[in-house]
Amino acid sequence: MTNASFKKKYQTALRNLKQEAAKREALEKNLEKSKRHYTELLKQSRELQEQLRYLSRQILLAQED
Numbered sequence: 001m002t003n004a005s006f007k008k009k010y011q012t013a014l015r016n017l018k019q020e021a022a023k024r025e026a027l028e029k030n031l032e033k034s035k036r037h038y039t040e041l042l043k044q045s046r047e048l049q050e051q052l053r054y055l056s057r058q059i060l061l062a063q064e065d
Contacts, residue, residue, distance in 0.1 A: 001009075
């Protein structure tokens with residue numbers, strides 16, 4: 001292998017590696033964004049569940065009166 005062909009293959013490999021690293025970074029950012037989104041949805045779900053329990057208790061208490 002000549003020095004020129006080795007250099008070309010090295011540059012190609014390095015470029016591919018950089019592209020893969022950029023793709024991975026973008027995927028990691030999207031994954032983190034998704035994680036925050038679903039964490040927030042879960043939090044909202046729990047809050048709504050608590051509100052529903054409270055309202056259900058209020059209805060039961062009103063029916064007992």
